Amino acid sequence: MKLAFFLIAAVMIAAALLLLLIPLMRHGRRQGHSRRVFVLALILSLVLPAAAIGLYLTVGTPVVLNGVPQAPKSMDIDQAVAELKSHLAQQPKDLQGWMLLAQTYSVMRRPADARDAYDHALQIDADNGVAMVGWAEADSLLREDHRIEGRAAELLERAVKLDPQSQRGLWLLGISQFQHDxxxxxxxxxxxxxxxxxxxxTVAKAVAEQIAVADARAGNPGRTAPETPGDTQGPALRVEVNLAPTLKDKLAPGDTLFVYARAEEGPPMPLAVAKLDAAALPATVTLTDAMGMTPQFKLSSVARVFVGARISRSGQAMPQAGDLEGDAGVVDVSTRTPVRITIDKVH
Known part of the structure; x- marks a missing residue:
């Protein structure tokens, strides 16, 4: 059981180091520093946790000093997780075990399993703020649109009330509020x-930027885009949308037009989206970093995006049967040439 905990801890330490080092590497490259220094740091972030665990198992445990055989060293992370699950099957009230399992699944990018483990933890301790925040985050990752709502939003609100210093809780709760306008x-x-x-x-600057975006939207209800690309910093995709004449009879009062850009590869969640009254067609909008569904995903985070437009009868962001659609395919986010879309298909 101890070896399973050590292996899982090593993976989580390595993941935490990577989250810190990768942004530093990118910043260093922009400053002209040698790639080799950062590659070495990245290698060390992976090697040192494993080496520390190996050293502890070799010389740091009393059983080794007493000549008792060590646990097998061939166990991988999946075996360690299996051992932890076996332990929890025998000790289902082990809160720390469920929390460790949940956080491990999060590192392994298995949000469904992470949410289930956090759920077990909350059944043991309903006031566990870390589990509440973890459950909400895992739940959002399972959704195609990554929205934080329902039980997830309720858990975040409760977690922040119990612990007003919960940084992750405050960040995610703000995202949920931002997503719901x-x-x-x-x-x-x-x-x-x-x-x-x-x-x-860097984190403080990013939060300040998002506060500025939220303040701007709060002070300009209904605003969908800057008037001209020159008014913005960073990417500014000017998108011109038209409706095919053959579909004009399908347009109904109250229909909503969504114009969006999403990453060429990766999650389907838009990096920028504008919402308009479909009666405004033909329409021109400019997609920018300020128009993301969540603050951490922006146009400037990728080089190329898929640009599309959709007319929704329900007004919902998720596509539904009967929606009218069109797209311009994949374009560079840095382009200043207008992107033209003709809505000519029925979903």
Whole structure:
């Protein structure tokens, strides 16, 4: 059982180091520093946790000093998880075991399993704020649109009430409010997070930027895009949308037009989306970093995007049968040439 915990801990330490080092590597490259230094750091982030665990197993345990045979070293992470699950089957009230399993599944990018493990933890301790936040995050990753709503939003609100210093809880709660167009609430939530961040740090700057975006949207209800590409910093995709004459008779009062850009590869969640009254067609919008569904996913985070448009009868962001669609295919986010779309298909 101990070896399983050691292996899982090593994986989680390595993952945490990677999350810290990768942004530093990118920043260093932009500053002109040698790639070799950062590659070495990346290798060390993977090797050191494993080496530390190996050293502990070799010379740091009393059983080795007493001549008792060591546990097998060939166990991989899947075997370690299997051993932990076996332990929990025998000790289902082991809160720390369920939390470790949930966090391990999160690192392994298995959100369904992570959510289930967090659920077990909440059954043992209904006031466990870390489990609440973890459950909400895992639930959002399971959704195609990555929205945080329903039980996930309720858990985040409760977690933040129990622990107003929960940085992850405040960040995710703000995202949920932002996704539901509650921009003033999102800005207020993220302002609670600011005092806990190191002034001038990358994280602090990112949170300040998102507060500015939320404030701007709160002060300009219904705004979908800047008037001209020149008014923005970063990518600004000017999209011109028309409706094919053969589909005009299918347009009904109250229909909603969505114009969006999503990553060429990866999650289907839009990196930028504009919402308009379909009666405005033909229409022109400019997609920017300020128009993401969640603050951490932006146009500037990728080089190429798929650009599309859809007319929805229900007004829902998720595609449904009967929606009218069109797209311009994949384009570079840096293009300044207008992207033209003709909506000419029925979903």
């Amino acid at each position: 509650h921009y003033s609430e999102a800005a207020a939530t993220w302002r609670q997070l600011q005092p806990q961040l190191e002034p001038g740090s």
